[in-house]
Amino acid sequence: MTGLVLAWVMFEQYFPYQLRGYLQKYSQKLMSYAYPYIQVTFHEFTSERLKRSEAFSAIQNYLGSNSTKTAKRLKADVVRNNEPVVLTMDDYEEVTDVFEGVKVWWSSSKTVPKTQSISFYPVADERRYYRLTFHKSHRDVITEKYLEHVLKEGKAIAVRNRQRKLFTNNPSEKWYGWKSTKWSHVVFEHPATFDTLAMETKKKEEIKKDLTKFSKGKDYYAKIGKAWKRGYLLYGPPGTGKSTMISAMANFLDYDVYDLELTTVKDNSELRKLLIETTGKSIIVIEDIDCSLDLTGQRKKTEKDDDDKSDKEKDPVSEKKKEAEDERKSGSKVTLSGLLNFIDGLWSACGGERIIVFTTNYVDKLDPALIRRGRMDKHIELSYCCFEAFKVLAKNYLELKSHETFGKIEELLGETKMTPADVAENLMPRSDEEDEECLKRLIEGLETAKEEARKKAEEEAVSKAEKADKEGGETSSQVAKENCEISAEEAKENGVIAGG
């Protein structure tokens, strides 16, 4: 077989490829009579010539990673900016592979049309394909196991080489016209990971576990009849790492990120169109949900109106009508019900494998309908820096695992509130600063924050006491006045009685 393959390779190398097309046809027939080998061909395009065959792409990736050591001619491509080039097997090249002790041969080739027609896409006329050759005694192993292995490996390589994207929605005025799209994207290259995220290890592990369960849950979601998506609400003061956590999540799962700017979305139908254009394996993010929409205001208004209504008026149909009317009048744009549909409406399920993340600084201000369990599956609080979180930052910024000042810092962090962003800012070395200087600056910063908090608390206590005093004074004079009035009245009454 090797001899024949060699002869074949020589033939492929030294014959002009226009001639090969003719010769191949006959030589292949001859081979099939003389040799007990089976050949399987995988074409680049499906029969409709519209869609690139998934099998071809997977084989290309598989052979690309396996053939770099053996093939002599390879094609190079840069997939990521700062990573090495990705190599694939060049046309008319052959490599061998061994699977469970069985040797197989892969060759790459292409057919060129007999008559050169004029085409806008000349390269598309060449039909590339991979051919797998193996001995017929191994038919079962190859067709039942090997091919599955190649396709699975190839797809996994594609995921690893995939350039991830960060999308932002375009305003709808830009949706139409030549080459316009609803989403613009850049390459997503945020370096944040769960390792660099300052947070308690236990909490991080819990979130990672939850994400892994979700990403592997295709069958589970299908079994329970739920759309394959999950909602997270990240809340906490500014600078506690909500946005950083979203990047860490995307890096952990290898997902794209859709950063949805709701203020540029005109109405619910635009929101729907945007969502439909998102792809699977993605995180859809709405930052500062409390600022994006006046959801809370809308709801409050309805509740107030409800109080004024008679029971008769409170039926669900008129309520819905009123809501719709309110939406129309306010010219509002994306409404609470639109957003709820976005989260758990029918069409939000199309495609699956999506994570929806909301962030807010004020969780208490959000409408309960928006954050009820089942809608937002997981609520994660990001809070002020604790000692465990500080240790992560010290390792990231100063490569320090321990230091004599850590005791003092732990004590101060327990007594005062500082966000991880502020701690990080203090730890970041300026010019040629030593570690000690950074840690000293942090301690000073914490002491100042503690002192400020103490003063503020004192001032608050004083003003509270003053207010109470004032109210107390007012109350006693009021009581005294009322008492006087009552006594005068009583006296008068008594007088009348006495006089009568």
Ligand SMILES: Nc1ncnc2c1ncn2[C@@H]1O[C@H](COP(=O)(O)OP(=O)(O)OP(=O)(O)O)[C@@H](O)[C@H]1O
């Ligand atoms: N938990 C954290 N772990 C690591 N770095 C953090 C953390 N929190 C904040 N930082 C640092 O502070 C900067 C600001 O954090 P980030 O933007 O994630 O905060 P946020 O909670 O999203 O704030 P906002 O509410 O204002 O959007 C980040 O660039 C990061 O360097």
Ligand SMILES: [Mg+2]
């Ligand atoms: Mg943020």
